[in-house]
Amino acid sequence: MAKSRLPLMPLNAVLFPGMPMPLSVWEPRYLELAQHCIEHDSEFGVALIREGAEVGGPVAETHSIGTTAAIAHVLDAGDHMMVLAVGQRRFQILRTIDDGPYPEAEVKLLAAEGSAGVSPELMDDVRSMFADEIELILQLLGFEGMELEIPAEAEKLSYMIAAHLRVPLQAKQELLETERSSQRLARELEVVQKELQEYRLLLAAREQFTGESGADDAGGVFSVN
Helix, strand or coil: CCEEEEEEEEEECCCCCEEEEEEECCCCCHHHHHHHHHHHHCCCCEEEEEEEECCCCCCCEEEEEEEEEEEEEEECCCCCCEEEEEEEEEEEEEEEEECCCCCCEEEEEECCEEEEEEEEHHHHHHHHHHHHHHHHHHHHHCCCCCCCCCCCCHHHHHHHHHHHCCCCHHHHHHHHHHHHHHHHHHHHHHHHHEEEEHHHHHHHHHHHHHHHCCCCCCCCCCCCC
16 A cells, blocks of 8 residues: 555554544644644554653654544643544554654555454354443443443454453554454454453442442442553
């Protein structure tokens, strides 16, 4: 696919296509990066840091696969910006460019994966389990009855699950780098099964605690964080 040049923001976070990411931007070079994207209605690239610091000093070394981000909302507070970015497309970094006011990279945008090779059985299993997990999380947070729309398309579903899993950043990066939705969903199914069981145990423990104590609220004793 064609090469393109993107402003690059190395972060201690993994952004997935279709997923939101709130950012607090205050370092001058990244304020200028954000301002450029706002003025030109353009995207920037987000890539997980492999080595180095997120702010200050030399630009950090990143993993080669990242996600483009579009700025959906911005609050300019003068010396800093609160930015809501939304992931768009995966890219591969071909080379980094650090001779301007902010980091840039020459990238190759990666093709969308679609639903090729995803069996209906896998799709049904992982979507159902993830829906159950979200329902339990909302119960634990006290938001019973609230609904979160679960995508019916394999690629979008795989990215939503990846963004919500309680796994280390390296594991999230590996999911981002996975080439096919079928492979990503198969890996996620195992994690969702494990997390679902943990949330069920946590909810049962909280219900037992509140029942025995007569408390209306478990307060901060049981946290999903």
